[in-house]
Amino acid sequence: MTQTSAAPPVVDHVAVAAELTKSYGQGDGAVAALRGVSAVFPRGQFTAIMGPSGSGKSTFLHCLAGLDTATSGRVLIGGVDITGLSRTKLTKLRRDRLGFVFQSFNLLPMLTAEENIRLTGRLGGRRADREWFDAIVDALGLRQRLRHRPTELSGGQQQRVAVARALLTRPEVLFADEPTGNLDSRAGAEVLGFLRGAVDAYRQTVIMVTHDPVAAAYADRVLFLADGLIVDELPAPTIDQVHERMRRMEG
Numbered sequence: 001m002t003q004t005s006a007a008p009p010v011v012d013h014v015a016v017a018a019e020l021t022k023s024y025g026q027g028d029g030a031v032a033a034l035r036g037v038s039a040v041f042p043r044g045q046f047t048a049i050m051g052p053s054g055s056g057k058s059t060f061l062h063c064l065a066g067l068d069t070a071t072s073g074r075v076l077i078g079g080v081d082i083t084g085l086s087r088t089k090l091t092k093l094r095r096d097r098l099g100f101v102f103q104s105f106n107l108l109p110m111l112t113a114e115e116n117i118r119l120t121g122r123l124g125g126r127r128a129d130r131e132w133f134d135a136i137v138d139a140l141g142l143r144q145r146l147r148h149r150p151t152e153l154s155g156g157q158q159q160r161v162a163v164a165r166a167l168l169t170r171p172e173v174l175f176a177d178e179p180t181g182n183l184d185s186r187a188g189a190e191v192l193g194f195l196r197g198a199v200d201a202y203r204q205t206v207i208m209v210t211h212d213p214v215a216a217a218y219a220d221r222v223l224f225l226a227d228g229l230i231v232d233e234l235p236a237p238t239i240d241q242v243h244e245r246m247r248r249m250e251g
Contacts (some may be wrong), residue, residue: 010084013076013171014205015041015064018199020073022059022228033059034070034100035228041173044203046196048216051225052250058177061209066090066177079174084133094119099166099174103181105158107150114146117164127184128168135166140194156187161189167198174198176208180215192218224249 022034033056041047051057062068064075066082067077075082078097082090094100117137121128137143140160150158159179166174176195178187194216197206208219217220217239224232226249234241 001097006153008053012043012125013040014043014078015207016074016076017031017064018074018076020060020063020075021071022056022068022072023185032228034073035227036073037225039223039230041205041207043172043205045201045221046199046206046219047208048219048222048237049207049209050211050216050222050223052244052246055225056228057225060069061177061207063173063196064207065173066094067189071184090204095123096132096169097172099162099169099171101159101162101166101174101176101179105150105155105162105182107151107161111148112147113142113161116161117142117146117168117191121164121169139197140164141190146222146230156183156190159187159191160194163194167204171204172206173207176206178210179208180210180212185214188212188215213239213246216242 005174016041016165017037019190020034020037021032022026024031024033031172049057049061049181059068061071066075070083075245077093082093085093104239111119118128137146138245142157142164143158145153147159153161159182173197180191183191186235195206195208199220200205210216217237219237220235222234222242223230224234224245231249232245234245
């Protein structure tokens, strides 16, 4: 009997960047922030993006997330080419299918923690599943803080509220831009540990820009950018490995 080889597993790429370029200015004064960047992001994977200052890492994240418009190239989210969407459709896609966590917590000061967590879903006219809400709140240790306003919360608690808000709508991708930049090491570890847990337990896809090798070591892989190009990739990163790669790049 002739044996046939098993078909390779189908990899579900929830986000794809194809030959992205981004330039600022015109003519001789134009500055190229991205110079033909391509990458795929499988569902249920935690990817960290690193690089020296000015490497294009935040620009890359913002173009992937539809927060900035690429000069050329394509971005697909869940198979949808977002580079061809109208502003209205892009806003709806970001609200309904993407989650965002930034260095600044972006909480509304007049709302309680619970109201901030539920805000995105309510703006989209969707009622959050109570069981999922409870699971996120308990996993992030926010049960006793739901009635507190942001000024009554520590920085770490505010960022956990922001993470809960981003995850409540079960986004296809959670984009995080320096999410631990304003946190001390303990609070940062709590936030990163939850993001890692969301990937492992719920197949959440996380794409995070960071300058911190400790934060990057929580990821499944690290993409390194320099001068607007991906120049290296590190799977299963350790803190020492990330330190060494960054040391060589900044050399």
